[in-house]
Every structure is written in structure tokens, then in C-alpha cells.
Amino acid sequence: MSDKYSSMTELEDKTEEGVDWERSTREKNSAVLISAIHGGAIEPGTTEIADLISEKGGFDFYNFKGIKSKNNEELHVTSHHYDEPVLNKLIAEKEYALAIHGCKGEDEVVYIGGKDDEILSKLVKNFQKIGVKTEDSPSNLSGVNDNNIINCCKSGAGVQLELTSGLRKKCFKNAKYNKKSREDRENWSDFMDDFTNQIVAAFER
Structure with a gap:
């Protein structure tokens, strides 16, 4: 399904901050940025997972969060059209x-x-340690487009992890990622702790 909005510029022009979406950052003066650009109810669980990685690693954090009562998928803008000035x-x-x-x-x-490729190789090895299955992304999720926002860092090479619904639900003790479940830190699972630890470790020198 194609995006409703062709860019973040168009999305922000036609929607309302604080009603349809929220944006937040946490700056730690780190060399690493962790982001959830389709957070909140757009791709549920991504905000919380990215937030925990950032928190554990002392990394900078960016979050764009869908907060509509329904149809949050309309706030999805593909990564190579993500012309959002803050990010x-x-x-x-x-x-x-x-x-x-x-x-x-x-x-x-x-x-x-x-x-x-260096960080990706480390991630694959680290995920193997905790029994997490990894596969190369299909072409539509590959994250290799030069204009993909993740490749707009200094090195020109970022990392895009696509987590299935099943894996994201495993990050919550009740295996649900509705708003109440995912925002309750008491509901964050041991698996989520292990999973985020392995991502932080991939950036350790």
C-alpha cells in the first residue's frame, strides 16, 4: 500500500502535532542515534524498543509517534522520503x-x-547468541537507498532493523502491543531486555 503522504513536509502540513502525532528527541552527545520514525501506533512497539536501546547505551534518540485514535498507518512516510527537519x-x-x-x-x-556492514555483521552474531532468527531484508525493506534517512549519517551507512509483529509482541509479557500494554514498563519482558542488550553491544568498541 502506498503512503497517504508523499513526504514528511506534506504530512506535517496536513496533520496536527499533539493531536495526530508527537515528536521527541533525547540528546546525549553520543556518536550513535537510535530512531523510531514510525513509532507509537504506526508500528507498535518500535518506540519502546528504540527508547530502551537509547537509554541503555547512552545514545541519542529520535521518536515520531502516531497518537490518533485510529488509522495511524496513514502517518507512515517511507524512509527515503523522510524529509523531517529535526531528524x-x-x-x-x-x-x-x-x-x-x-x-x-x-x-x-x-x-x-x-x-x-560492520554493525550488521555484529548484530547477526549477537542475535544468534539469544536464539533470535535473522534474515536479509526483502528488497522493499532493504534500507540501502542512499536517500533512506538512516543512511544520512556522517558515514553514509546506517542500520535498519525490521521486526515482525511476532517478535515485537514477544517484547511484552502479555504478548500484546496495544497502547496500554506497550507503555507499561512493568510489562516489558526479559526478552526485550536481552534483545536490546545485544543491540547496544554491537556498538561497543
Whole structure:
């Protein structure tokens, strides 16, 4: 399905901040930026997973969060059309960038994409340690387009992780990622803790 809005410029022009969506950042003066550009109810669970990675690693954080009562998927703007000025400024200052995305599928899989081969290789090995299945991303989720926002960091090579619905639900003790479930930190699972630890470890030198 094609996006309703052709760019973030168009989305922000035709929607309302604080009613349809929220944007937040946390700046830690880190070389690494972790983002959830389709957060909140757009791709449920991605905000919380990205937030925890950032928190544990002391990494910078960017979140664009759908907060509509329904039809939040309309707020999805594909990564190579993501001309959002706050993120564009922030990511241009970072050496490394990783985006957490959500995709369909009840199998617990991480689809690995982006252009940072060194970090991607570490992630695959780290996920194997905790029994997480990884596969190369299909072409429509590959994250290798030069204009993909994740590749707009200093190195020109970022990481895009597409997490299936099944894997995201595993991050919550009740295996649900509705708003109440995902925003309750008491409901964050041991798996989510292990999973985010392995991502943080991939950036350790």
C-alpha cells in the first residue's frame, strides 16, 4: 500500500502535532542515534524498543509517534522520503544510526537492512547468541537507498532493523502491543531486555 503522504513536509502540513502525532528527541552527545520514525501506533512497539536501546547505551534518540485514535498507518512516510527537519539535522551529526521498524509476520524474525556492514555483521552474531532468527531484508525493506534517512549519517551507512509483529509482541509479557500494554514498563519482558542488550553491544568498541 502506498503512503497517504508523499513526504514528511506534506504530512506535517496536513496533520496536527499533539493531536495526530508527537515528536521527541533525547540528546546525549553520543556518536550513535537510535530512531523510531514510525513509532507509537504506526508500528507498535518500535518506540519502546528504540527508547530502551537509547537509554541503555547512552545514545541519542529520535521518536515520531502516531497518537490518533485510529488509522495511524496513514502517518507512515517511507524512509527515503523522510524529509523531517529535526531528524535530518540530528542524524547528520552522528557517525552511526540505527532505526527500529515494524513489519508484518507472526514468525519471530529480524530482517536486517541498511548499509553499515560492520554493525550488521555484529548484530547477526549477537542475535544468534539469544536464539533470535535473522534474515536479509526483502528488497522493499532493504534500507540501502542512499536517500533512506538512516543512511544520512556522517558515514553514509546506517542500520535498519525490521521486526515482525511476532517478535515485537514477544517484547511484552502479555504478548500484546496495544497502547496500554506497550507503555507499561512493568510489562516489558526479559526478552526485550536481552534483545536490546545485544543491540547496544554491537556498538561497543
